[in-house]
Amino acid sequence: MTGIAPDVDLYAVKVLDKYTNGKYSTVVKGIDWAIEHKANIILMSLGGKKESVFFEEAINKAYEKGILLVSSAGNEGYKEGDSITYPAKFNSVIAVGALDAKDQRGFLSSKGEQLELMAPGVDIWSTWNDGSYRFDSGTSMAAAHVAGVASLLLENDRMLSNQQVRELLKKSATPLGSPFEYGNGKINLSHALQMMNQK
Numbered sequence: 169m170t171g172i173a174p175d176v177d178l179y180a181v182k183v184l185d186k187y188t189n190g191k192y193s194t195v196v197k198g199i200d201w202a203i204e205h206k207a208n209i210i211l212m213s214l215g216g217k218k219e220s221v222f223f224e225e226a227i228n229k230a231y232e233k234g235i236l237l238v239s240s241a242g243n244e245g246y247k248e249g250d251s252i253t254y255p256a257k258f259n260s261v262i263a264v265g266a267l268d269a270k271d272q273r274g275f276l277s278s279k280g281e282q283l284e285l286m287a288p289g290v291d292i293w294s295t296w297n298d299g300s301y302r303f304d305s306g307t308s309m310a311a312a313h314v315a316g317v318a319s320l321l322l323e324n325d326r327m328l329s330n331q332q333v334r335e336l337l338k339k340s341a342t343p344l345g346s347p348f349e350y351g352n353g354k355i356n357l358s359h360a361l362q363m364m365n366q367k
Contacts, residue, residue: 224255236262262285283350
């Protein structure tokens with residue numbers, strides 16, 4: 169299996185247990201590790217319902233260090249109103265929702281004012297924790313697409329700041345509908361590269 173950006177270096181930072189449970193304090197340690205090892209992008213395919221000041225401070229610290237932060241928006245889109253989870257809800261993080269093959273928001277994909285981008289996230293063929301492969305759905309799948317596209321932009325221009333990459337992703341996205349449900353729209357790598365070349 170080949171991913172979106174096969175030439176990038178990946179670090180798997182374990183912050184959850186085998187049941188995908190964890191604490192914000194453990195995630196913060198993972199963020200600190202990524203800062204120390206000079207990561208360009210932090211992908212957080214996880215979410216919690218409670219706001220946390222020290223969690224947000226760690227997020228902001230990474231962002232100020234030039235790291236792009238991407239997170240799954242959450243899988244509670246069946247609920248009424250804003251259902252985006254943390255850390256996606258923090259201002260320094262790109263909140264990513266999931267689309268199906270017809271570019272419709274996945275039923276479980278969380279919605280809200282902080283939603284920034286959409287990406288494929290329904291019936292995605294991917295690796296699994298037992299070493300096999302399987303189809304899975306969720307905003308975690310979608311967030312990985314966005315992190316991959318962001319890494320390709322950085323491969324093309326290593327001088328881009330995290331803020332510039334974020335703006336490129338937003339401005340190049342294909343609008344799909346209500347920002348509350350679709351953010352700025354679906355990631356569009358070809359449009360983003362075109363915009364870079366026009367600078």
